[in-house]
Amino acid sequence: MNSMAEGFLSRPRCIGLGALVFLAIGLELLSPVNGALAAHLGGGGRRQISEDMKWKVEQEADRVWLPEQPAVNFSQYAGMVTVNATAGRAYFYFFVESSEDAPTKPLTLWLNGGPGCSSLAYGFAEEFGPYRILPDASGVYLHEYAWNRASNMLFLESPSGVGFSYSNVSSENRIGGDKRTADDNYHFLLNWFERFPQYKHRDFYIAGESYAGHYVPQLAKLILDRNVGADLKINLKGCLTGNPVTDGYWDNVGNIDYWHSHAIISDQTWEKMKKECNFSDPHCCTKACDRLYTYAETHEFGQIDPYSIYTANCLETISYSSAHRKSYLTVRPNNPFMQGRRGYDPCTGNYAEIYFNRPEVQKALHANISGIIPYNWTGCSSELRNWTDSAFSVIPVYKVLIKAGLKIWVFSGDADAVVPVTSTRYALAAMKLPIVKPWYAWYHHRQVGGRVLEYEGLTYVTIRGAGHEVPLLQPGRAFHMFKSFLDAKRLPNSPYK
């Protein structure tokens, strides 16, 4: 998330989120790319194949083998799926089957937030994908706590303009919004299930972090709505959101309280923010409030990574031209001795940006076919600029999902200053759900993994010592939480359970 660190303290507007960054770099999209999409969806040798067999060929055509990847015991597929044929919008997915008995495991869709950030960049490459990327971006190595140990994992780059997902109408990339994203994501699913019909009736979960705190419940609600009378009733079982943007008021109040109590901002700035910033106004904020944010960011926060307030910043600046020649580590990370000893690497985001721009990697992923995307792949896109359709609060959506009986878990890494644990606690408390099991410490490997509060219809879990990208810094605790969510199993309140 380092690319987003600068200027992260954007003002709490209607969306009410520090994490919302619209970089106005002024790139112009080049020519439309109708041809490539058409070619992908049925051209060439596929024409003769019967409809019944078409999905098998298409699925197989999407099979991935990354350059020099380690041996694995699961199948993986990637490619483009049309979400809107008229406008020529196609989304990129990376699908990783479970490494342990895939046919019996559920299917989980993972969405990253931003808006504008890529599930390939964060969920897949930094957090809990089967691999992590070598510091010289020459390849990948296996990641112990990959979530595909517990579920078939579908990573989606959404909406168009993010990563390899694009629109033929380039201006569309610049106008994002909650409703269109949910609609596109729904159509992505319908079409993806056509290519992977063996998953059509599988137990299905939607998970995501950050601004996907909007995407996940909104998509879930849309699925419930559209399932009524649909040919394909998506077998949605639940939602999981991490450090999620939830509520314009409580998120912002939680932000400034977190910054103050974590010795980031001064008493004076905190007091003034409480006075000057009207967080209940969707059009917050006044110039005085704006100035306070600017002051806090430049003088008080200092150059920390707000997404992980206790870890070091990456001091390497990314350079595409030099990165290929440079190795940041003198000891190769795939040296088995180093494997267990490697800690958090704050430069990890840089490696993905180099790796996924390598032509042979893009070819292996069936992405950016014929080089149709006129800009570099980046972790967070500079294409999305206007996000006018953003719910002030998704609390009403959660209420619908809870009423529908979905399994809903929300988690917070407690070292994140962007969508902090305070924000999410406040927002959930505001729902005034009855408490089923009060706040308790939970354990992983005999250490406290965080705390749990079980509401009626919603379980809240904190993960101790994790930032915004929870599985990046606490992979074991995050995996334990994910597995417990899938199994609907209470997290252990003793180190010996």
Add this chain to the structure above:
Amino acid sequence: MNSMAEGFLSRPRCIGLGALVFLAIGLELLSPVNGALAAHLGGGGRRQISEDMKWKVEQEADRVWLPEQPAVNFSQYAGMVTVNATAGRAYFYFFVESSEDAPTKPLTLWLNGGPGCSSLAYGFAEEFGPYRILPDASGVYLHEYAWNRASNMLFLESPSGVGFSYSNVSSENRIGGDKRTADDNYHFLLNWFERFPQYKHRDFYIAGESYAGHYVPQLAKLILDRNVGADLKINLKGCLTGNPVTDGYWDNVGNIDYWHSHAIISDQTWEKMKKECNFSDPHCCTKACDRLYTYAETHEFGQIDPYSIYTANCLETISYSSAHRKSYLTVRPNNPFMQGRRGYDPCTGNYAEIYFNRPEVQKALHANISGIIPYNWTGCSSELRNWTDSAFSVIPVYKVLIKAGLKIWVFSGDADAVVPVTSTRYALAAMKLPIVKPWYAWYHHRQVGGRVLEYEGLTYVTIRGAGHEVPLLQPGRAFHMFKSFLDAKRLPNSPYK
């Protein structure tokens, strides 16, 4: 501090501190030890030596060479100094001269808190002494960020009953108190200066952490008072306290706010504590308040190290009989490859308890001569049981010291839940000192080291990512802070300064 972790949430009584632990293990002190003290202070071959030369012989007799220690470029001395001849109280010190031009460097006395915890155990062996102890307790290795790079460092075990410091009247160990500790510490200094007269007029600082938040300013004030008309005017220049117990009211309010905002305790427990616990009452607390603390400790905190809330607990239990045979690391830590890579070791406290009980180590330290101490050396003593003389607040003492023009710095590791950053911020803010330079981020090695708030007469520094024992987890940042304190140099507000 692991030995103190269990039951750390003792009730905020008159002393108002979670860290105050009086373990009532029921050890009985054995025989008085008059003989050993007399023998140390002038027996044997020293009788013929002139008074003028006596100190040289005594000083030399205290020179230390630890078993199999690495080569060093500084002198070190340890031994016993009488603080009260009548009662037969003698304090143990370890003195480490500066590794860089000792004669020009100031002298800093370091005190640990508890009450009952040892400066040898914490300041010296875990935090910023010249060495750290090998995991098999077979020896020591050099520590890069030793504070004796910047100052001559005098570590004192205080009061009697702590570590190797003892009283011939064993019952005295059990009755500690602020005033007697300050008085004993003062007499220790007078007598120590007789043995080390070359330091008599050296710039002198008093530093310490935790309950030494009482000891440090109280001793400083006593020195100022006694300097008037004294033969030896101690050249006191300033005080430095870290995560210090300061004020019975603000410390406790800061505790519960920290626990809540750091996702340790529930909204419900926090709200009830604010209602039930009257922290302004020195005899706080009611049974209802007590019950809330017990509930929070057992259900909500879980088994974390409250002194360092994000790090792992040590899962090894200490065993004197087996520890000598066991090495916790398969790779020896003095392997140079491992030196830079070794992170925080939560079992570090155990190594000291084994090491300082080795007879050959005690002999090298001139401690526990003839085995006069009838109990094991421990990091925190079980001897001190009643501490009835404890100031409710040391804010009035700070005011005197500020008025006297002493240089005063206070620092907080921001990952400590026992005397947290909130507590100390609240207490200092309550002094209502004018602000000279408002809250700003400071830098070490191009990363944010924490924040600074410069009051008139007092500088407050936070250290990012450090627990109660700040130099244990953030040795580089702690050293930078200490050096800046000594040099009266503002911490840098830019990564490039």
